[in-house]
Amino acid sequence: MTDSLHEQGAAAPVLDPSFSTEIVADGRADAPEAVLAHDVAAEPAAPEGPHPFAKLGLAPELVAAVRDLGYIEPTAVQTKAIPMAMPGNEEQDASAAGFVDLMVSSQTGSGKTAAFLLPVLHTLLLQQQREEEEAKAEHARLAAEAAARGEAPPKKPRRVNPTQSRNFKAAVPGALVLCPTRELAQQVAHDAIELVRHCRGLRIANVVGGMPYQLQIARLQNANLVVATPGRLLDLQRSMQIKLDQVRFLVVDEADRMLDLGFADDLAEINQLTIQRQQTMMFSATFAPRIQQLAARVMREPRKVQIDSPQQKHANIRQVLHWADHASHKRALLDHWLRDPAIQQAVVFASTQIECDGLANDLQQAGFSAVALHGALSQGLRNRRLMALRNGQVQILVATDVAARGIDVPTISHVFNFGLPMKAEDYTHRIGRTGRAGRDGIAVTFAEFRDQRRIFDIEAFTKQQFQPEVIEGMEPTRRAPTAQPPRGGAGRGR
Template sequence: MTDSLQDVQGAVAPASLSNEVFNESFTPVVPATPDTVAPQAPVQADAQAFAELGLAPELVAAVRDLGYTEPTAVQHKAIPLAMGDANTAMVDLMVSSQTGSGKTAAFLLPVLHTLLAQQNAAHAQAEADFARQCAEAAERGEPAPKRPRRQNPTNPRQFKAATPGALVLCPTRELAQQVAHDAIGLVQHCRGLRIANVVGGMPYQLQIARLQNANLVVATPGRLLDLQRSMQIKLDQVQFLVVDEADRMLDLGFADDLAEINQLTIQRKQTMMFSATFAPRIQQLAARVMREPRKLQIDSPQEKHANIKQILHWADHFDHKRALLDHWLRDSSIQQAIVFASTQVECDGLANDLQQAGFSAVALHGALSQGLRNRRLMALRNGQVQILVATDVAARGIDVPSISHVFNFGLPMKAEDYTHRIGRTGRAGRDGIAVTFAEFRDQRRVFDIEAFTRQQFNAEMIPGMEPTRRAPTAQPPRGFGGGKGRGRPGEGGGARGPRRDHGGFHGGRAPGWGEAAAPSHPRSHARDGFQGKPAHHADGAGAKRYQKDSGAFAGQGKSAGATRTWSPDRDARGGFGGKGGGKPAGRPQGGRVFVPRDR
């Protein structure tokens, strides 16, 4: 039954089992050869590690066949607590673990173990009942009763709503498909356990047929509630509810859907929630749907990716970033790469530019149909595509071990999404490179990422493509106050960040890489005069204009025939004092009051 379901699942599930289930610290099984039989001994010893956790032999055999034998830290701590024992009841769990730490298997293995144990107990009870019926028939001298015939669940005349025993909720379709495929690989030795994947963008009839007799359902909240409202699935018999990537679930606006699913599965025995952090909003969600949960902090969000080299390139503008990306993509050491964009429009445009430049690139974002997204992911896993240009929809749930580079062409809106992005590389014990391209206007986001990860970027420059501006070296302080004027970053001079260059007028942007400096604009000097800047910024006519403006500010100029001087008690008299030709002191006729920097 599992094999037949896997054939149906293959149309939408990834081609290979995710290494997200297990960490790179796992030791792969060394197959025996005709020449040497010695490697068999450590395999049996390592396989015992999962058996010591109390897992069923079928699951231990599946894990060993997949090539992994050592449980990770999150699996070693979460699996015993999730399964419980005869003396300990099941508890709700809140687990914080980073991508690639094996958290998928941490909730799949205990859930599948419990479902398998319940199925075996039900099968044993059915066999005992049948044996009792046969004995009673023999005593009465009647022929033995026949076993009930198995009905076809896809026959409309025999249709009944699916009643799964476990439910796993994922925020994105790709992540749900990945988790479902991982579960199918884990039940390859479990007879009778069925896995169903329910996501949007797929035909309803195919998913309804897939739901029949399913024991574990991996779904996205939207399509799951659609099927529940149409009476295709009942959730009142769900015993285990798992919320994967709870932080992303809230970001996508699934809070109301989670509340509704919580009421539909109110009789469940256990709830598990996995998230990158224990943020206050995650704790508020846990307080509504969980009962006295146990918290497990396995990996802090600030844990450094030891096998991923992180590089930062500062760029003057978009064209500069595009040239830096083109330079990197021509590196012969790149096997496959993911380029993350900020928006869907930028994703499509960048993918088209790369295709025209001769690269094998495709775009992946939420506006594409689900069938097209599946085909492009399959092409990436099969090696038919080298570069995937994607939005944050691909930041979680994509696991291709051959991805060697990740490029952040557009910075993420949230700092924690950066860790999920770079987690697409450096998997299964391999080394990875994560390159970030940032314009100077993006320095606040860069500083937020550094503050979240608690590590500094390694800013590098490519010879011949250096930025024209000096890269910022320190994060400017947040908030106002703490110093006079603007000040420099780190000196308590406000929250406006580093000063702009006043070499010219460029529509709010300094001249950058590949640009010619624009002619100086006269208004910039007038603005400098009111800010009290030194006169060496201007020369010629601009210097005279600067001196005139600054002289008026200092009380040396004339305004409407009145001499105005700055007085110490300006606060009491409106700011300006002196003789004003019979006009009251206060605001000048220009309509603006210019305040000195040292006020």
């Protein structure tokens, strides 16, 4: 997922991704400087019409941020979902204050993150402006009454430091985005900060596990939008550090992964805590039956938006399969590929944490700039290694599936499946780490002959058949299987 802002437009820039695990931005000083996607032409440009994102009905501040980020045209999922997610369009009825619940399915790299962030931020911005106008009108009324009595006008309340204990109040965000992994939550929060750079006073907070509570509690103060993983969010709610009864917009990102990781009970609890919300949006790779069941419990007659499916081919990603005789053969094939000078940066996926650490150490010993990333590492170390990857200080990231969603580095040119994914659907999320921002990518899978069943499962899920390739001098000694064996039958019984 994840589908971040860098996934749009071939000329999308690599922005400075420096951000902490707990992210707060108010749209003024905290957001980084804009980086233009291309140099400004020397000769004056012709007058431009409305920006394509403005045609979606978005606030001018958000359109300005999108323009600064260098994005020209909204993607298909954004064109369809954004207008439906905003209040008052012709497809909506008057129930639930003009909002409808949405179930959105679109493949990795299609821009789903902006598809839910932009309408939520737009509505929060309108609410903030309305509250400011009401506050000004109330102050003007009180001033007029005071003047009629011959008294001095009332003073505006002084601004206090919310980080001081005497000024502490539990956070009451208006919007909540739930993500299954810390890395994805960080990426979504970072994208939200990029989008509120022109929105004065709109604040974003990121809540994930593995970080000090006190720092996160301080960063939560006055947050309008909270991006969180369910576990840490509920910990803070139970300790009365955050109240969720004022949440009006709930987004569940990567709902299928949420259920895979066992968050069903947490989602049910959060559903009850935010029961007064006006809108729920759920983003998932598929509309599988379990996702339909979850939607039935937490949504009101949701509208479905399915732009494409995981089975549709990644047109800009070349997919390669190499059959190997054994683990050492796989390791030799990987080493051959990694010495290709065309590789900018790469992600090598391992099946287990032990395999991940061992492979990263082997690559370091072989002279590669490589680091490991998996769930057993501390959050601080995971942050530093991801930052090193984003800054170009590391060429190869060796990761488990914890990194399959939430990594958005446009310069990742190759993805290697050294260990096969446990679930066939995770294959599409893995290879979606390359070919981002309109670039071309290569996804290489290494499989031993004992893994042929899992390869067939991936082919069945993606509805695409691998065309095995060989490297001269490194051919497997066994003949590669060419067709999926029949399931069941007498042969299976024997």
